[in-house]
Amino acid sequence: MADSSLSVLSELGFRYDPSNLYQQVATQVLNSSALLGLPRHLQIILAQPKNEIMVHYPVRMDDGTYRLFKGYRVQHNNLLGPYKGGIRYHQDVSLDDVKTLALLMTMKCALVRLPFGGGKGGVQVDPRKLSEDELMRMTRRFISALGDNIGPSYDIPAPDVGTNAKIMGWMADTYINITGRIQRRDGVAVVTGKPLPFGGSEGREKATGQGLVYVVEVLLPELGIQLDSMTYSVIGFGNVGSWTARLLQERGSTLKTVIDHTGAIRNDNGIDAEKLAAYVAKTGGVYGYAEADAISEDAFYKTEVDVMVPAALEQMVDGTKAKIINAKVLAEGANAPNTPDGDRILEERGIQVLPAILCNAGGVTVSYFEWKQNRQAERWAAADIDDELRRYMHAAADRVKQMARKHKCDMRTAAFSTALEHIGEVYAIRGIFP
Ligand code: GLU
Numbered sequence: 001m002a003d004s005s006l007s008v009l010s011e012l013g014f015r016y017d018p019s020n021l022y023q024q025v026a027t028q029v030l031n032s033s034a035l036l037g038l039p040r041h042l043q044i045i046l047a048q049p050k051n052e053i054m055v056h057y058p059v060r061m062d063d064g065t066y067r068l069f070k071g072y073r074v075q076h077n078n079l080l081g082p083y084k085g086g087i088r089y090h091q092d093v094s095l096d097d098v099k100t101l102a103l104l105m106t107m108k109c110a111l112v113r114l115p116f117g118g119g120k121g122g123v124q125v126d127p128r129k130l131s132e133d134e135l136m137r138m139t140r141r142f143i144s145a146l147g148d149n150i151g152p153s154y155d156i157p158a159p160d161v162g163t164n165a166k167i168m169g170w171m172a173d174t175y176i177n178i179t180g181r182i183q184r185r186d187g188v189a190v191v192t193g194k195p196l197p198f199g200g201s202e203g204r205e206k207a208t209g210q211g212l213v214y215v216v217e218v219l220l221p222e223l224g225i226q227l228d229s230m231t232y233s234v235i236g237f238g239n240v241g242s243w244t245a246r247l248l249q250e251r252g253s254t255l256k257t258v259i260d261h262t263g264a265i266r267n268d269n270g271i272d273a274e275k276l277a278a279y280v281a282k283t284g285g286v287y288g289y290a291e292a293d294a295i296s297e298d299a300f301y302k303t304e305v306d307v308m309v310p311a312a313l314e315q316m317v318d319g320t321k322a323k324i325i326n327a328k329v330l331a332e333g334a335n336a337p338n339t340p341d342g343d344r345i346l347e348e349r350g351i352q353v354l355p356a357i358l359c360n361a362g363g364v365t366v367s368y369f370e371w372k373q374n375r376q377a378e379r380w381a382a383a384d385i386d387d388e389l390r391r392y393m394h395a396a397a398d399r400v401k402q403m404a405r406k407h408k409c410d411m412r413t414a415a416f417s418t419a420l421e422h423i424g425e426v427y428a429i430r431g432i433f434p
Helices: 002-012 021-036 040-046 095-112 132-150 165-183 207-219 239-250 275-285 297-302 319-324 340-348 361-376 382-407 411-429
Strands: 051-060 068-075 087-090 118-124 231-234 254-260 263-266 292-297 304-308 329-330 353-354
Touching: 002 021, 002 040, 002 118, 021 087, 021 095, 021 411, 051 132, 068 095, 068 132, 087 095, 095 118, 095 361, 095 382, 095 411, 118 292, 132 165, 165 340, 207 329, 207 353, 207 382, 231 239, 231 263, 239 254, 239 382, 254 297, 254 382, 263 297, 297 319, 304 340, 319 340, 340 353, 340 411, 353 411, 361 382, 382 411
Parallel strands: 087 118, 231 254, 231 304, 304 329, 329 353
Antiparallel strands: 051 068, 068 118, 254 263, 263 292
């Protein structure tokens, strides 16, 4: 199986590099394709994105100087519908990252059966180092540089690491302005995750965390873990980490430890996720939070919990950390949080991994609801969004469970296979043009 993945990548001209994130994730997808017996030409198509757009654009800074920014939009696949996926602002964004995340979006949307393909974007910038005005000009100029590479029926961005509803609002406004009359009505659907009064959806901000909770409420009881009595830890306390923590707390779970870029904290009697979220919103990190003890990174990973939720960047859990993690289950909130070494060691140690394309698909699912509301000029109630999200997440979790049973494989392979089965089915119907 691994040999056939290697031969696909080599046919496409990749120089073998096991430390390259894109090759790692593409290999996982290709291994799952081989398991399903997906035709080789489809494996070849899926191993590369359709379009890789790179733009350089100047922005005037507050001090009157000009800075050139590098932005990406990778459109991986649009078989099932318009490209869909977030835009990330981070100083370390690279083309390979964006390609990886775009591929994962194709898988995520197919797994949940959304009528979307996969895409991802990014700008190499630390947004915390820009003033609000600079951030706005930088965002607007990026959207104008992308021009008609995005559109409500073609490619629909959303928030990701370092971006938020306010930025999505600027993006939609810029797009509507540059497309003039043509998109006066539908233009607002060009991005999702917008502020509520400007075409945003109820429940979008918490959606990824909410989706994760709906997934684990299906999968954990079978592993002997009950939400109302379990303990958990969280890596990263941004949108995904903090919402997951708050929503698990509502179910009666106990948050024991948190780590982020500022430090690690622990309280065996439980950290109040609501209070911590308010603290982090003010200070930018968990460091210095008074109602928990500061601990080392090592101590964080060694603390015994039922469930650990990595919700930070990619590749946080490497081999060294996987060796000391003291959890029964890893529920992946972040995309691709484990290195291949990390994955292998977790498996050897019998730690169950619930894969990201399932666990964090709630974000894009509520994005789909937002897009639908925009296109139908409707507004759905918060309770209806929650009900509909629960339905989608439960169905996706059940599909993955059945696939894992059928092929006696791990959940990650099962999740990719569930997505690929749908993609293979639609390719078989549509064929390859002409
Ligand atoms: N950035 C999120 C993700 O990785 C959401 C994408 C979307 O809503 O389109 O799934």
